[in-house]
Amino acid sequence: MHEPQVAQLEMLARLDQATSRAAEWADRRTAWQPLSQAQTMVKRALGRAETLRVRLEAPIVVATFGGTGTGKSSLINAIVGEECTQSGRERPTTRRPIVIAHPKADLEPIGLPLDEVEIVRRDAEILRDLVLIDCPDPDTSETEEAGSNLQRLHALLPYCDVLIYTSTQQKYRSARVAEELGQAAAGCRLVFVQTHADLDEDVREDWRARLREHYEIPDVFLIDSLRGLQEQQASQRPSGDLARLQDLLTTQLAASERMRVRRANVVDLLLGVVGRCRELLQPEAPRLDDLEEALAQQNAALSESLSTTLRGELIGSRHLWERRLLAAVSATWGFSPFSGLLRLYQGLGALIASFALFRSRSAAQMALVGAMQGARWWSGRRAERQAEENLESAFCLDDATLREASLVVDGHRRSAGMLQTEESTRSLTELQGRAAQLERDFLTDAARRIDDVIDRLARRNSRWFVRLFYELMFAAYLMFVLYRVGKNFFYDSWIHDAPLLSTDFYIPALLFFLLWAGLLLMAFTHRLRRGLNAEIDELAREMVHRRFGSGLFPDLEESCRQARGAVMELDAINASLGALRDEIAISTALGGRRAPGATVVSDV
Incomplete structure (x- = not known):
């Protein structure tokens, strides 16, 4: 050819x-x-x-x-x-x-x-x-x-x-x-x-x-x-x-x-x-820009109004997340002196209740202690459920907010020459249903993200250098006390005929042990709390952004994207x-x- x-x-x-x-x-x-x-x-x-x-x-x-x-x-x-x-x-x-x-x-x-x-x-x-x-x-x-x-x-x-x-x-x-x-x-x-x-x-x-x-x-x-x-x-x-x-x-x-x-x-x-x-x-393009800007502003306004509420609810329930985080760290840490201290601190309430149970001298006292322990467990469970309910309520949009958003967006839609979509003709009840569905989807994702945060923080605070620092600091006092007792028993009392250490030594040693253990616990829990607060702030921002990633008017946003394309x-x-x-x-x-x-x- x-x-x-x-x-x-x-x-x-x-x-x-x-x-x-x-x-x-x-x-x-x-x-x-x-x-x-x-x-x-x-x-x-x-x-x-x-x-x-x-x-x-x-x-x-x-x-x-x-x-x-x-x-x-x-x-x-x-x-x-x-x-x-x-x-x-x-x-x-x-x-x-x-x-x-x-x-x-x-x-x-x-x-x-x-x-x-x-x-x-x-x-x-x-x-x-x-x-x-x-x-x-x-x-x-x-x-x-x-x-x-x-x-x-x-x-x-x-x-x-x-x-x-x-x-x-x-x-x-x-x-x-x-x-x-x-x-x-x-x-x-x-x-x-x-x-x-x-x-x-x-x-x-x-x-x-x-x-x-x-x-x-x-x-x-x-x-x-x-x-x-x-x-x-x-x-x-x-x-x-x-x-x-x-x-x-x-x-x-x-x-x-x-x-x-x-x-x-x-x-x-x-x-x-x-x-x-x-x-x-x-x-006509500027009117389309105005519509897209209005949709973005509505999403930003809703995100801003919910961000503060969401973070407040998470911070208000911080002790629950700290408890879960401490349990995860203890499980990740394995068996060691300081991890034993963490488990003791975590189960302190149950331990006290056990001592009370051992001191019971009658069936009535045992029943009373059991009832108190059951009430304590029920109170904890109720606090967890209340935290979940508060988290859900943080994303409940009121009717006035939904109505205002609908009116503002519809005005820009008409000005831009965008035909009515199915969602633009919805009643307030239907819009509330749409919002509720998005809230359920969001909370499911939020629960997964919270689990990821707990798991990530547990791994971060269980790294070898963190464990080594706290184990050495905790073991240092124990080794010092054991050294003093051993030296007094095996060397001073046998070779130099020195008297054995009396309670005047053991009581202060125990007191300082409790103070030292408490200080290490405070330092470690402060470390956990600081990381948890940072993660909660980031989680709140991510969840609010995820919540309104497509907004209350996804069909209209998709129409704008199609027109732009x-x-x-x-x-x-x-x-x-x-x-x-x-x-x-x-x-x-x-x-x-x-x-x-x-x-x-x-x-x-």
């Missing part, structure tokens, strides 16, 4: 990919009304682009476009070289579109509404690769009513590949015609012709300057159509720019150029519509179409609509 054919197939594949990407974008579901409007525009453009793709091998359709009395019909006659249509300068003479084609031309593949046009066959050389259309004037009717010239014109434009834009010294400033050209130029190549060269002054430079901002204008032809027709009827070559125009139509729009022209028209059509969609969405995808489509447009090689003699955002340079 030859390289040009491979390049052509590659270009067609990229064009198919671009149109498929645009079609997927247009089919996205969205609740944002401006985006929905843009998607409708893209769908319409894709429908028109499909008609261009179907007609890749059909003859190029060239139509005249211009205001009343600009000599469109006369120009058609001059291009063909013989009378094809009725011409007139004073009033519109073309009321029904006239299609001028070669006798052998098959008009069916073009898709024109043949029952609504007048067909004229002429055996002219220029018509072998072209079909000319003499279009009605766009400025003879203000509204697009059924049967009006404007309606007929708009019905034909989707089938046109090239527009010959005609104007005169009197008409080139017409705002109405310029407005219609802006709509018609999408997906078409343009040729600019100033007619009535025998009567008017040359205004091409001023005309070019007026149009340069929006259109690429490689050339503007100045033609006397009547003179050109007379010269050809006299078997003479037309003089002036008419000959250049005929050469442009026969060479640049020949059969070999059909595919390039139509590919360029498809890309220009899609690029123009995508650019227009971006222009429509740009002023669609806008970004539209920008990417615009960039890919722009790159594709730059790579499509078409004749520089044909003008066209500038891509949105394109740099304006001199066409001279």
Whole structure:
């Protein structure tokens, strides 16, 4: 396969990919009304682009476009070289579109509404690769009513590949015609012709300057159509720019150029519509930003109001978490002197109750001690349940907060043009149910996180250097006391006949042992409490953030994210179409609509 054919197939594949990407974008579901409007525009453009793709091998359709009395019909006659249509300068003479084609031309593949046009066959050389259309004037009717010239014109434009834009010294400033050209130029190549060269002054430079901002204008032809027709009827070559125009139509729009022209028209059509969609969405984007900001502010406000309450409840129940942490540390530490001290401290209440039970002298006393121990256990369990209930109540949102959040968000939703979602129509009761469900999910996660915190702190406070420090500090006093007792018993009393240590030594030693053990316990529990407080602060922040990670209005937040993603995808489509447009090689003699955002340079 030859390289040009491979390049052509590659270009067609990229064009198919671009149109498929645009079609997927247009089919996205969205609740944002401006985006929905843009998607409708893209769908319409894709429908028109499909008609261009179907007609890749059909003859190029060239139509005249211009205001009343600009000599469109006369120009058609001059291009063909013989009378094809009725011409007139004073009033519109073309009321029904006239299609001028070669006798052998098959008009069916073009898709024109043949029952609504007048067909004229002429055996002219220029018509072998072209079909000319003499279009009605766009400025003879203000509204697009059924049967009006404007309606007929708009019905034909989707089938046109090239527009010959005609104007005169009197008409080139017409705002109405310029407005219609802006709509018609999408997906078409343009040729600019100033007619009535025998009567008017040359205004091409001023005309070019007026149009340069929006259109690429490689050339503007100045033609006397009547003179050109007379010269050809006299078997003479037309003089002036008419000959250049005929050469442009026969060479640049020949059969070999059909595919390039139509590919360029498809890309220009899609690029123009995508650019227009971006222009429509740009002023609406701040309202979408306001909605997203309102949702974020509501989440932040709820998080801030609950953060303090949550931390207070966790700190208020700190002794319960300390008890669990101390038990976890003791279990992780294993068996050692200081871990034994921790277990003794943890079970001190039960130990005292056991001593009381041993001192009982009757069944009534034993029952009383058992009842007291049971009441103590029940009180502890009730305290744990109360802490859990307080934790749950910390996340119970009151009706006023929910109602205020709903009203504020709904106002921003309406301003942004976001359609109502299921959650935006919920009653207060349903919104409370939604909040309660989120609270249950949150508390389940909170319980898991608290267990993780206890386990993490237990491992952190059971590392070897922590254990070594406290074991050495605790064992140092024990070794000192044992050394004094052993030295007195085995050495002083046997060798030097010194008296054994009396209770005057053991009682202070026991007292200092209790003080030393208490000091170590205070230091260690302070270490645990300090780490626990830091973890509780972090846990409160994490849980509140997790609680409102999706907020009370997750559907609306998802709609905003989808709209934002669609806008970004539209920008990417615009960039890919722009790159594709730059790579499509078409004749520089044909003008066209500038891509949105394109740099304006001199066409001279």
